[in-house]
Amino acid sequence: MTEQTLTGRVAIITGAARGIGLAAVHRLCASGASVVAFDRPEADFSTALSAGRVASLAGDVVNAADWQRAIDLALTLGERVDILFNNAGISGAIANALDYPEEEFDRIMAVNVKGVFLGLKYVGHHMLTNRSGVIVNTSSVSSFGGSGNIFGYTASKHAVNGMTKSAAIALAPHGVRVLAICPSPTATEMMFQLERRLSPDNPEAARPQLAQGIPMARYGTPEEVAEALAFLVSDAAAFMTGALVPVDGGTLAK
Ligand SMILES: NC(=O)c1ccc[n+]([C@@H]2O[C@H](COP(=O)([O-])OP(=O)(O)OC[C@H]3O[C@@H](n4cnc5c(N)ncnc54)[C@H](O)[C@@H]3O)[C@@H](O)[C@H]2O)c1
Structure with missing residues (x-):
């Protein structure tokens, strides 16, 4: 049985309706957390809602007002937001730098970079006021090197690493941890x-x-990524911040 290490904690999880985010909703609920499942309005929230004490938020991570709504909804589940899994992302075009469509570049930077930034900014402010909290951004093994044909995605995940490390340094003195999880193909x-x-x-x-x-x-499986997340957001990882944590079957060891 999963230990109840997150009892009483409130989490916001983006991209929560399917994939890694959905596995995270189930995993954190199994550890006792209450969760705001944040995904796009067209998403099917039914599997997320079945995980436990879950409220759904239909919105867009690129929209600051939706982040405020997510925080307000989280505060109906508990006294403060303890955990943000800043996970929503898209893959974008398969093309190199020269062929990458400009509008696709703007789109992937909006979701994968600005969306993560807004989560860090708004939930980070809330956590700073409470002097506690942990934010885990979903990066990728693609954030550690170049890739010929997934130009926009690779660039966006490098940016996620930079935001993670910078926010970790800024928030460490205030009791807020910031990490990234870096899956290989999942x-x-x-x-x-x-x-x-x-x-x-x-x-x-x-x-x-x-x-x-x-x-x-x-x-990898979404559940394997969620397992690493459950550790990172728990008190067992209290001295970890600023780390880019691979869950990658050895990919980055090469
Ligand atoms: N699957 C992989 O191989 C892999 C590997 C490394 C990293 N990642 C990263 O993991 C994260 C989750 O990916 P996944 O594999 O579960 O993908 P997925 O496509 O299965 O799920 C992504 C979810 O994010 C939601 N989403 C997308 N844009 C959104 C927006 N603007 N606002 C709110 N929600 C939005 C989608 O509706 C979807 O439910 C992404 O950041 C992705 O880049 C995935």
């Missing part, structure tokens, strides 16, 4: 969509190719 709709785009006739054929760069030779 079995979610984001990867399945990528498989379909790379190999439209036989998407599954793309999988071994995409997995071959991972020493464990498989995708």
